[in-house]
Amino acid sequence: MAAVTLLHTKGLSRRFGGLKAVQNVDFDLKQGEIRALIGPNGAGKTTFVSLLSGRIVPSEGQVFFEGEEVTGDPAWRRVRKGIAYTFQITSVYAKLTAYENVALAAQSALSRSGAVRKKDLDRAVAEAIEKVGLSDRARMKAGELSYGHQRLLEVAMGLALRPKLLMLDEPTQGLSDAEIDNFCNLVRDIARTATILLIEHNMPVVMQLADSITVLNAGEILANGTPAEIRANPAVQAAYLGS
Template sequence: MTPLLTTRGLTKAYDGLRAVDGVDFSLATGEIRAIIGPNGAGKTTFVSLVCGRVPPTSGTIVFDGEDITHMPAHLRVRRGIAYTFQITSVFPNLSAYDNVALPAQRTLEDGRAKTHLHAAIMSALEHTGLADRANIQAGALSYGHQRLLEVAMGLALKPRLLILDEPTQGLSDSEIDGFMGLVRDIASSATVLLIEHNMDVVMELARRITVMNAGKILAEGMPEEIRADEAVQRAYLGTENHG
């Protein structure tokens, strides 16, 4: 099966420091993949390269058979790549409904009726358990609900690839349980790439795990393989602080 996303030799250097260093990566359609690693490993820089937020120094990115290495971020969104940020990026003075309306409008540029837009917005809010908070200002929502609103905004784009950067940060245990169910549900119609520090979430959700360290891929494999990998334990899992 042709991978949905591949990178070859993907590199991002800042004044000689290689934040991402020659990464070869492949992601299958319908997969839930987790990227883990210590702070400074290059995880967020890597997904920022994939979604077009930062340009690569060298290397290539191919999405669904198309070279998108130099494609602007907004065109990648139209191709089906959605990215939720490590820090919440909702519009606090807009309602939850209006926050989701902004990305939803991008999927209805063919002039379909407003009823289609409303249905798309409410579907995304219902998916994330926020339908009953549709008219609440985003800034008045709890931090956990703001994170879920971000996911709803991503879902409104009808993505083929949804990239989630630290989505469970700030969520309660019960909210994390609900989030894991949500991701499994999302994976029935989209591919999910997840950066996550909560190892319980990673081991529970991911079919495969990619471990980054110092800008490079240290290991890849099934959760049980990663848990048993001595190099991974030394670099990441064996430390007391997974930060």
């Protein structure tokens, strides 16, 4: 059976003054896959995922999610439809505990079904925090966590939203080697129930996790393919991977 397209863009573009950050991108993401988005600094990766999440609006083009156009939907509405995005720079609430940060996301997800019961909220928060390995830090203020643990907390917040699509922007930044290994296992676990778009510079992580890879360069798609195909692509080697 053919894979179902979860997200699709058509001619997606974004300009900032004279800078063409994203140029006429047609992009398809299949349900259930782990897709990596890579490219050199300034390639337009973060702008592109910001367009997908609704944090910025396109200059031209369209975004479709589950066959429905969402181009005009703000970020909060896309979250309700199942699109979650963790930022390149952490966006946790420093003065709240790790538990409270995740509870805000979990409450948003649970409220879609009606009144939120405390036991359901506690369960959802505990599950998300346990998945990222922060159970023993649940009562710590988020601002007191290490940078790597703040990154994991943000992933827990994304999980608590119960997304259909989880976009992770540079999630391994600030993690130790052991934490990166645990993160890779976490992504495989998440992929059982959600589609993942991974924006990552750590190429061993990309090659290990991704089912397929999209390469951006100067705001345009340079190549799509499996990890083996991308590694062997001369244009990708010249623009990003090196010889």
